[in-house]
Amino acid sequence: MALRNLSKLKIHKFGIRQFSKEANLVSVAVNDKTGVATLNLQRPPVNSLNLEILSEISSTLTDLEKNKTRGLILTSKNEGIFSAGLDIMEMYKPDVERMKKFWTTLQDTWIKLYSCSFPSVALINGHAPAGGCLLALSCEYRVMFKNCTIGLNETQLGIVAPQWFISSMRNVIGQRQTESALTQGRMFKTEEALSIGMIDEVVENNEEGVARAAAFLKRFERIPPMARAMTKKYIRKETIENMVKNREEDLKNFVTYGTQPAVQEYLGAYLQSLKKKSKA
Numbered sequence: 110m111a112l113r114n115l116s117k118l119k120i121h122k123f124g125i126r127q128f129s130k131e132a133n134l135v136s137v138a139v140n141d142k143t144g145v146a147t148l149n150l151q152r153p154p155v156n157s158l159n160l161e162i163l164s165e166i167s168s169t170l171t172d173l174e175k176n177k178t179r180g181l182i183l184t185s186k187n188e189g190i191f192s193a194g195l196d197i198m199e200m201y202k203p204d205v206e207r208m209k210k211f212w213t214t215l216q217d218t219w220i221k222l223y224s225c226s227f228p229s230v231a232l233i234n235g236h237a238p239a240g241g242c243l244l245a246l247s248c249e250y251r252v253m254f255k256n257c258t259i260g261l262n263e264t265q266l267g268i269v270a271p272q273w274f275i276s277s278m279r280n281v282i283g284q285r286q287t288e289s290a291l292t293q294g295r296m297f298k299t300e301e302a303l304s305i306g307m308i309d310e311v312v313e314n315n316e317e318g319v320a321r322a323a324a325f326l327k328r329f330e331r332i333p334p335m336a337r338a339m340t341k342k343y344i345r346k347e348t349i350e351n352m353v354k355n356r357e358e359d360l361k362n363f364v365t366y367g368t369q370p371a372v373q374e375y376l377g378a379y380l381q382s383l384k385k386k387s388k389a
């Protein structure tokens with residue numbers, strides 16, 4: 110595995126363009142033999158998704174696409190937490206201009222991840238609430254550690270998961286399960302998530318997780334990449350087009366809804382409860 114600076118390295122090996130990247134809030138390592146890139150989220154303490162980490166994920170996905178990566182494993186450097194979801198500080202008492210940039214960058218990141226041409230696996234090595242769950246659902250396959258939780262818990266915070274969050278879940282577990290899960294803001298334990306098909310495999314540790322993720326990606330070794338990518342594109346087309354068509358309205362909704370006093374109150378109370386918990 111190479112972990113180097115993308116701007117410094119672009120070589121051809123085994124007929125695959127190899128590259129790797131090191132940045133602040135994410136790091137990328139590319140396996141020289143397989144061409145598979147591992148993208149690590151590394152924003153302590155809980156990989157909450159603020160504007161800066163989203164920008165890095167987004168630009169990394171652009172680089173991976175350009176460099177014709179053969180597959181992606183999306184995971185966390187912080188074992189125990191895959192991602193705590195959107196950084197609530199981006200939504201609580203926000204600066205509206207930054208809030209807009211934040212949401213636009215989240216939209217870009219989702220579009221790139223959801224529509225990437227290469228196969229993608231989330232190695233969910235910790236809890237994955239809300240935005241963390243969204244990232245995992247956007248991948249094609251999910252491998253998860255035992256004793257973790259995953260779900261779109263927005264309603265518990267007094268906020269509403271946007272349509273494209275909902276579609277991302279519906280496309281994995283179906284309408285009925287999604288309605289039930291989202292109206293309750295339900296977080297699923299690993300075994301529960303497996304039983305409803307939200308995740309595909311359960312693993313004991315990182316080594317096993319990497320092996321299972323690699324095994325999934327290996328399934329495509331003999332499938333012509335173009336045929337694979339076009340098929341994925343057709344299957345995901347409607348979901349992506351709906352989001353792209355409505356992204357301006359989605360941004361407007363986020364700002365209008367997110368800045369309402371009642372929503373701010375919910376977010377403030379939720380933040381307090383998180384802080385109290387971490388001090389207890």
Ligand SMILES: CCCCC/C=C\C/C=C\C/C=C/C(=O)SCCNC(=O)CCNC(=O)[C@H](O)C(C)(C)COP(=O)(O)OP(=O)(O)OC[C@H]1O[C@@H](n2cnc3c(N)ncnc32)[C@H](O)[C@@H]1OP(=O)(O)O
Pocket residue numbers: 154155157190192193194195196197198236238239240241262263266268269270271362363366367380383384385386387388
């Ligand atoms: C029709 C209208 C449509 C418009 C749409 C409008 C609004 C919707 C918009 C967006 C959807 C929202 C998506 C989201 O992702 S919201 C975020 C949801 N995330 C959560 O609920 C997770 C909260 N966190 C946890 O449950 C736990 O922290 C954890 C991830 C399980 C980890 O637990 P652990 O015990 O390991 O850590 P701590 O709880 O002690 O946390 C450490 C530290 O981090 C702070 N923190 C945790 N999560 C977040 C977060 N998401 N954002 C910001 N900060 C977070 C926590 O407060 C602690 O801070 P401290 O200062 O006390 O150290």
